[in-house]
Amino acid sequence: EDQVTQSPEALRLQEGESSSLNCSYTVSGLRGLFWYRQDPGKGPEFLFTLYSAGEEKEKERLKATLTKKESFLHITAPKPEDSATYLCAVQALGIQGAQKLVFGQGTRLTINP
Amino acid sequence: GAVVSQHPSWVICKSGTSVKIECRSLDFQATTMFWYRQFPKQSLMLMATSNEGSKATYEQGVEKDKFLINHASLTLSTLTVTSAHPEDSSFYICSARVPGPNPYNEQFFGPGTRLTVL
Numbered sequence: 001e002d003q004v005t006q007s008p009e010a011l012r013l014q015e016g017e018s019s020s021l022n023c024s025y026t027v028s029g030l031r032g033l034f035w036y037r038q039d040p041g042k043g044p045e046f047l048f049t050l051y052s053a054g055e056e057k058e059k060e061r062l063k064a065t066l067t068k069k070e071s072f073l074h075i076t077a078p079k080p081e082d083s084a085t086y087l088c089a090v091q092a093l094g095i096q097g098a099q100k101l102v103f104g105q106g107t108r109l110t111i112n113p
Numbered sequence: 114g115a116v117v118s119q120h121p122s123w124v125i126c127k128s129g130t131s132v133k134i135e136c137r138s139l140d141f142q143a144t145t146m147f148w149y150r151q152f153p154k155q156s157l158m159l160m161a162t163s164n165e166g167s168k169a170t171y172e173q174g175v176e177k178d179k180f181l182i183n184h185a186s187l188t189l190s191t192l193t194v195t196s197a198h199p200e201d202s203s204f205y206i207c208s209a210r211v212p213g214p215n216p217y218n219e220q221f222f223g224p225g226t227r228l229t230v231l
Binding site for chain 2: 031032034036041042043044045046049051087089091099100101102103104105106
């Protein structure tokens with residue numbers, strides 16, 4: 001069964017304190033790993049797509065990396081506005097071959113000023 | 114680009130009534146849209162895949178007769194929660210994938226609809 005596990009569940013950092021979020025996955029044939037940011041009461045906002053091991057993507061203070069078993073979202077010198085829940089999802093095949101995203105539980109990130 | 118909207122953003126209804134939620138792709142055509150449900154402090158769970166011009170594909174455990182999906186055009190999919198009950202109260206979110214040569218590119222999500230059934 002396709003599974004995505006994110007850790008930690010919650011993370012509190014001081015402004016400027018860099019860290020990494022982890023996303024471990026088991027999927028039969030990875031067709032894409034996605035990172036999203038979700039603010040309370042809103043829909044997920046797309047951040048990155050990674051397709052193959054060794055791939056890296058960057059955007060402002062965020063950098064996503066991918067191995068054959070996990071992905072990391074590195075956040076460098078975070079600011080309070082980076083506070084959000086970060087979701088990881090893998091592309092899998094669902095019923096009748098339909099494409100579906102399987103989401104992890106998310107990491108609630110809080111950046112204190 | 115790749116903007117997805119939902120309407121309404123929130124709705125309160127009485128138990129036993131039906132509620133319709135609209136999902137629109139504003140700047141692209143989407144042959145496939147997806148409907149998710151998210152309970153408080155939980156992640157998104159796919160309910161169904163909505164296909165333009167054909168029947169929706171429902172995930173295991175999702176009642177087809179309770180959650181009616183209609184993908185009437187390339188920019189509009191609707192989810193109707195029929196005979197809603199308090200346990201249907203949740204955050205409903207739709208998404209769409211921008212068509213292109215890559216069938217596995219990212220999905221873009223709407224802002225969500227908060228449904229409260231009294």
